[in-house]
Amino acid sequence: MTAGTPHLIDRRLNPRDRSLGNRQRFLRRARAQIKEAIHKAVNDRNLADVGSGGKISIPSRGVQEPRFRHDRSAGRHSGVLPGNRTFISGDRIAKPDSAGGAGGGKEASDRGDGEDEFVFALSRDEFLDIFFDDLELPNLVKASLKEAYAYKPLRAGFTNHGVATNLNVLRTMRNSIGRRVAFRRPGLAKVGEVREELAELAQRDDLSALERRRLAELWAELEAMNHRRRVVPYIDPLDIRYNRFEPQPKPKTKAVMFCLMDVSGSMGPREKDLAKRFFVLLHLFLQRRYDRVDIVFIRHTHVAQEVDEQTFFFAQETGGTVVSTALAEMQKIVRARYPVSDWNIYAAQASDGDDFADDAGRCAEMLDAELLPICQYFAYVEILDPREFELFKDSHNGKDLWRTYQGLQQKWRSFSMKHVADPAHIYPVFRELFAKQNAKA
Amino acid sequence: MERQPQTKARPGRSRLLFEGAEWDFATLQRTYAAIEEIAIGDLGLDVYPNQIEIISSEHMLDAYCSVGMPLMYQHWSFGKRFVREKEMYRKGHKGLAYEVVINSSPCISYYMEDNTMPIQALVLAHAAFGHNHFFKNNYVFQQWTDAEGILDYLEFAKRYIVKCEEQHGVKAVEELLDAAHALQDQGVFRYRRRPKPNLREQKIRQRERESYDAQHYNDLWRTLPRTVAPGEEAAADREFAERKKRLKLPEENLLYFIEKNSPTLETWQREILRIVRNVAQYFYPQKQTKIMNEGCASFVHYYIVNKLFDEGRISEGALLEILHSHSNVILQPAFDDQRFGGINPYALGLAMMQDIRRICTEPTEEDHAWYPAIAGNGDWRTTLRDAWANYRDESFIQQFLSPRLIREFKLFLVSDVAGNDHATVDGIHDERGYENVRNALARSCDISAVEPDIQIVDVDLRGDRTLVLRHAVREGVPLAERSRDEVVAYARLLWGYDVRLESVDQSTGQPLCEVGT
Numbered sequence: 001m002t003a004g005t006p007h008l009i010d011r012r013l014n015p016r017d018r019s020l021g022n023r024q025r026f027l028r029r030a031r032a033q034i035k036e037a038i039h040k041a042v043n044d045r046n047l048a049d050v051g052s053g054g055k056i057s058i059p060s061r062g063v064q065e066p067r068f069r070h071d072r073s074a075g076r077h078s079g080v081l082p083g084n085r086t087f088i089s090g091d092r093i094a095k096p097d098s099a100g101g102a103g104g105g106k107e108a109s110d111r112g113d114g115e116d117e118f119v120f121a122l123s124r125d126e127f128l129d130i131f132f133d134d135l136e137l138p139n140l141v142k143a144s145l146k147e148a149y150a151y152k153p154l155r156a157g158f159t160n161h162g163v164a165t166n167l168n169v170l171r172t173m174r175n176s177i178g179r180r181v182a183f184r185r186p187g188l189a190k191v192g193e194v195r196e197e198l199a200e201l202a203q204r205d206d207l208s209a210l211e212r213r214r215l216a217e218l219w220a221e222l223e224a225m226n227h228r229r230r231v232v233p234y235i236d237p238l239d240i241r242y243n244r245f246e247p248q249p250k251p252k253t254k255a256v257m258f259c260l261m262d263v264s265g266s267m268g269p270r271e272k273d274l275a276k277r278f279f280v281l282l283h284l285f286l287q288r289r290y291d292r293v294d295i296v297f298i299r300h301t302h303v304a305q306e307v308d309e310q311t312f313f314f315a316q317e318t319g320g321t322v323v324s325t326a327l328a329e330m331q332k333i334v335r336a337r338y339p340v341s342d343w344n345i346y347a348a349q350a351s352d353g354d355d356f357a358d359d360a361g362r363c364a365e366m367l368d369a370e371l372l373p374i375c376q377y378f379a380y381v382e383i384l385d386p387r388e389f390e391l392f393k394d395s396h397n398g399k400d401l402w403r404t405y406q407g408l409q410q411k412w413r414s415f416s417m418k419h420v421a422d423p424a425h426i427y428p429v430f431r432e433l434f435a436k437q438n439a440k441a
Numbered sequence: 442m443e444r445q446p447q448t449k450a451r452p453g454r455s456r457l458l459f460e461g462a463e464w465d466f467a468t469l470q471r472t473y474a475a476i477e478e479i480a481i482g483d484l485g486l487d488v489y490p491n492q493i494e495i496i497s498s499e500h501m502l503d504a505y506c507s508v509g510m511p512l513m514y515q516h517w518s519f520g521k522r523f524v525r526e527k528e529m530y531r532k533g534h535k536g537l538a539y540e541v542v543i544n545s546s547p548c549i550s551y552y553m554e555d556n557t558m559p560i561q562a563l564v565l566a567h568a569a570f571g572h573n574h575f576f577k578n579n580y581v582f583q584q585w586t587d588a589e590g591i592l593d594y595l596e597f598a599k600r601y602i603v604k605c606e607e608q609h610g611v612k613a614v615e616e617l618l619d620a621a622h623a624l625q626d627q628g629v630f631r632y633r634r635r636p637k638p639n640l641r642e643q644k645i646r647q648r649e650r651e652s653y654d655a656q657h658y659n660d661l662w663r664t665l666p667r668t669v670a671p672g673e674e675a676a677a678d679r680e681f682a683e684r685k686k687r688l689k690l691p692e693e694n695l696l697y698f699i700e701k702n703s704p705t706l707e708t709w710q711r712e713i714l715r716i717v718r719n720v721a722q723y724f725y726p727q728k729q730t731k732i733m734n735e736g737c738a739s740f741v742h743y744y745i746v747n748k749l750f751d752e753g754r755i756s757e758g759a760l761l762e763i764l765h766s767h768s769n770v771i772l773q774p775a776f777d778d779q780r781f782g783g784i785n786p787y788a789l790g791l792a793m794m795q796d797i798r799r800i801c802t803e804p805t806e807e808d809h810a811w812y813p814a815i816a817g818n819g820d821w822r823t824t825l826r827d828a829w830a831n832y833r834d835e836s837f838i839q840q841f842l843s844p845r846l847i848r849e850f851k852l853f854l855v856s857d858v859a860g861n862d863h864a865t866v867d868g869i870h871d872e873r874g875y876e877n878v879r880n881a882l883a884r885s886c887d888i889s890a891v892e893p894d895i896q897i898v899d900v901d902l903r904g905d906r907t908l909v910l911r912h913a914v915r916e917g918v919p920l921a922e923r924s925r926d927e928v929v930a931y932a933r934l935l936w937g938y939d940v941r942l943e944s945v946d947q948s949t950g951q952p953l954c955e956v957g958t
Contacts, residue, residue, distance in 0.1 A: 006473050006491040006569065007547065008466055012554050016499040019506050019523040025615070026520030055528070065518050066623050066927035068893045068912075068920055075918030078856035080882040082784060083775020084869055087853055092863040120524035121531065 026063070027126060033058040034122070038130050042280065043273060046309055047259075047295060048287075050131070050280045052124060060118040128284075134423040135281065153245035162242030175239035185232040186225040194222050255290040255344040255376075257283060258333075260326045262351040263299040263317045271383045272313055275350035278381050278426050282348045285430065290344065296333055300326035302356065306333065323355045323401060324362045331370055340374045347375055353382040353399030360404040367405075372412045379429045380405060380417040389421035456753045462557035469493070472562050473569070475754055479745050480570040485822055486741070488573040489548040489588065493565070496551045502526055504541050504551055511549060512595050514602040514716070516618050539766075542568040544576040544727070546588040559759035560766060566745040571738025578830045579733070581726040591723060598716040605709050617710055620931035621696060621717040628696030628718040629725045631889040681899070691896040691911070694718070695932070698897050704906060705937025714935070728888050729833045736790020737829050739771060743791065773850065784882075789850070793837070796846050797825055807844060834886035842882065844875045854881045859917075893920055895942075906938040907957075913947040919954070920944070926956060933958040 027034060037056040087093070122130075158171055198218045201211060259279045261267070267275075286293045297312040298304055301319030304326040330347065338345060355363070372378060382402050384392060392402075408415045418429040458475055459468045473493070480486045496504070506523035507513035539560055542550040550568040552561060576582050587594075606614045621628070684690075692698040700706070700714040727734065746767075750760045773788035774780040800808045801821035808816040815824050832840060848870045854877055857864035868877030884890055899909040910932070912920060925942070933940040941957040 006470070006493045008469060009492065009494045010466070011494045011496045011500060011551075014496070014500065016497065016503070018500070018503040019520060021515045022506065022517065022520030023523055024520070025515060025517035026524060029517040029615075063517075063521055064924075064927075065619075066924040066931070067626055068895055068928050069924050070893060070918045071921040074859045075914075076856060076858045076916040077918065078854060078867065078881060078916075079885060080784070080852050080854050080878055081776035082773055082850045082852055083777065083781075084851040084853040085775075087866045087869055089866055089869055089871070089874060091866040093855065093866065094863050095857070095861075118521075118525070120528045 027122075030058055030063050031130070033062050035130055035133070038122075038127065039134075041127075042131065042276065047276070047279055047283055048293075050283070052127075054127065055119060055121045056127075057117040057119040063118060131280075135277065135427050152248050154248040156244050156246035158241045159244040160238075160241060162244070166242040166245070168241045168243050171241035172235065172239050175241065176235050179236060179239060180232065180234070183232040184228070185234075186228055191222070191225050191229070194218055194225065198222060253290055253344060254292040254294070254342065255286045255346060256294040256296060256334075256338045257286055258296050258298060258330050258345070258347040259312065260298050260300070260330065260347060260349040260351075261312065262301075262321055262323065262326075262354070263312075263315070264301045264321045264354075265316075265318055266321075266352050266354060267383075270385075271350075271352060274383050274420055274423065274426070275381070276313060277423055278350055278379075278420070278429070279348055281426060281430060282346060282379065286346060294338075296330075298326050298329050298333075300329070304329040321354050321356055322359050323351065324359050324366060327363055327366045327371060331366070334374065345375050347371070347378045349378070349380045350383060351380075351401060352384070353401050355400045360400045363401065364404045364408060367408055367415070368411070372408065372415060375414060378412075378415050380415075381420045381426065381429055382417070384419055384421045386421045389419060392419055457756055458562070458749070458754050459558045459759070460756065462559070464556075464558035464561050468558060469561060469565075472558075473565055475749060476562065476566050476570065476745055479748050480566070480574075480741065483748065484741065484744065485826060486570055486574040487577060488570060489546040489577050491569045491573065492547040492549045493569060494549060494551050495554050497554050498530075501538065501541070501551065501553055502530065505538075510543065510595055511592070512599055514595075514599045514618075516622070517615065518622065540564040540568045542572045543591075544582060544586060544588055544723075545591050546577075548573040548576065548588075549592075557762065559755070559762040562749070562755065562759070563742055563746060563763045563766065566742035567738045570745070571741035572734060574741070575730070575734050575737045575829055578826070579726070579730060579833075580831055581729055581833050585726050586723050594719065598720070601712060601716065605713065609709065614713070616934070617713055618717065620934045621714050623928045623931040624695050624699075624935070625717055625721040626892055627895055628694060628714075628721045630694050630697070630722065631725075685899070688900065690900075691898045693894075693896045695895070695897060695910070696721075699908075699932070699935050702900070703936050706935065725888070726833075729835070729886075732784075732786040732790040732793070732834045732886065733829065733832065733837050734790070735786045736792075736794045737825075739767075739787050739791040740794035740825070743767065775851075792846055792849065793841055794825060796843055797821065797828060797841060800843065805845075811843060812841075835883045838879065838883040838886060842879045844870075847875055847878055852878050852882065854878050890915075894947075908932070908936045908938065908940045910940065910942045912942060912944045914944050914953055915947050917946075929956060929958060 034056065037058045041056055042050055158168060198215070201207065201215045201218065204211075207215065257279075261272075261275055283293065283295065295309075297307050297309055299307055299312055299315075299317065300321075300323065301317050302322040302325065303319070306329065307315070326349075334340070334345060367378065380401075382399065392399075402417070402419075405415075405417055409417060416429050416431075418425060420426055420429070458472045473491075480488070502523060504511070505526050506519045513519065538553075539556055540550055540552050542548065548569065550564075550572075552564055552568075556564065576588060582588070602614060602618075688698075688702065696714050696718040700711045700718065703711075706714070746755065746760065746763050749755045750757075755763075771785065771788045771791050772780075773785045774782075797815070798821040800812055800816050801818050801824050804812075804816035818824065828837065828841065851870055853866055853870065854868040854874070855864050856867050868874035868881070870878070894913040894915070895910055896913075897908060898911045901907040901909065910929075929940055929942050939958050941955060943955045944953040945951065946953055
């Protein structure tokens, strides 16, 4: 039998995600490990890069598929290799290390039980999904944060395919009329006239020969008209027009985000980790709304200083705690680089709540008089350890800063504050910010 | 679908099938026809009807991950493969294959849309004729696989597993598949002959089984338990022998035995084991014929493109491009080369096929001594077709690896005993070494000798239904411990009672170690 003509099939336009189900199964399977890896990634990455998804590596242990395998480090192994240059029978080849395999090549490292890192890339969505898991974001917010660009549908002419809701009746009918005229589709009125005349003639039984012929003609005419009406439809699919919409990117502007953090000795790695998540969330939000987002890191002890991200999160600093210095620094930077007319200003402050004696009062004053009027949003989190958190459950209670800031919360809607001891506590700080956003959308 | 009318070779002076890198469907048709003429008319190949599908790189990744099949049931391990391949591809560590071909009738082969026309011609010859002929004619494939039924069967398997997931939960099915996959290398018949499988029939039989099996338990369990009085030792031994006979022990196909005899599995679970087992069995011939299969396909494409060039049907540029990727594929780096990753089946396979042709047409004295039957017979086409049909890698190398090739590849045999600080060279490409090297290479292609030999030897009926597996230890090579324990745990999950794995030295019969659950 010969093959004959081949069956050629173009599958290039077939759906591409046939493996999606398997991929999801895999991610679910390795969820715990992926979560840990993402946790690590969030700590290691720059604030601005967290939201971009990308490569993570997990230990391959949990996703291994065990099989019976030979242990390459015991017993006698032999193999045939190509490319001999110098060996002759009976030669002894020193092994690179005592556990190795046969005389070089890759075999030496091919042990039965390998423990490798399994490296793969997550999409931005998958990454954020798992990142958000800890933060317990509401679904609506999750969805809107993941959306990379905001689009607004804009009218853009007409199209001949679309959904019924977008049907443009005027255009459709205009086409329909034109076509009906061109094809001489008899209108209802015309048919009515013929019918009437027919009925009139048919009623009478004293018809002259002329009239009888007229009757036959009318029948024929009616038949022809009906036929024509059937053949030339009132509305043909060809006539139909829909409004066309084109997604237009929303106009965006620029925003600057100030990250203020207390870096005195009392802020340990756990506190900084929580603070980072807090900053990441605000950054994701801003990124979504603005074309350009600048980030300014200001750390403070008893003096404040603008630093780069690395220093911000990882350098250790000792000293007292005077929060107002950071606010003053922020004010200075705003004046110098971020004119209020061009920039939307957001600030996020993280602290363990301690402040030097009566400095807290000064902070509240500065915020009230200088900063809050120019800020779109100012979020403050007080990072506590879980025991303290239990203690301060009642939101009226708190440390120095907390108590002083409380007055501001009443007065300014753009000011928000929260005790945080766990990643899940972070989102409520922004609740209002996101609520506004969603109401608008 | 964008099928265009078939056109014969273009009018005008040029006999060229195509020019430049661009391809379209008409060109593909035309080139296919030209290739077919040579493949069938000249080489005398016998192929399944071809179904040629053009896909994008994403589809190719998809195809990789479901073990090359156009449809496959869902499991996370395929997703794992997908994310890994994608990462490798993304980073440029690895290019994608030009083509994937499936042992089915019609023979489906996938071609990447990014291939240039010369490459499309190359892979058409390679897959649609080379591999296709091999699938249809090689005895291992004929004996073990059912090309007609495989796609239907996979379709059935996919549906069946979806149905099970709906009925019994995704998790339960996943656990079962995990366990079955762990044993799938031990889920094939290696030695026993079996009638040609008919997968279509299996599908129908499954329905009958479902109703029948519902009440059916193996008789085995009905008489249990019973204790043995001291005086009945001899009777017990007799019973053991009789039981072994009844259960056809020892059994090499673990999944088969568990499927048939597990006291705890439900009908759907047995069916899933059967699916995993059938898929494993379907792929078993491919494992055994890597070198021959690639050798056959490479020989065919190489012969065809050269012939096309000789006939003036492809240009010099096209030939150069083809030869460029051809020589990349058949590169055999030396053992101490950075790129070395074992014997390259393309390289060795092609070299052996060409060598057979040479022996048939231009034999040397040495060839006359080694291959009196074929040396100088002049009919290399028949000789090759005969080899392609009647051997697998192991026997093929045993039969046809000539001294000349051993010299050419500078093959040498190294053996290494753990604990020694040196490895020993046991043979090189010289008079004394040829046989040694050839035997060793052939042995390393015998899958049943390379993979761990594990069989079921007993089910302890008198007591606790413990399933006893025996690993025959060759050359003192034990199983890697951690994966061994995990697989034994999976086996226990399937069997429902304890599983014990004993390692016994194959030559002395001495027990080495024992693990159980």
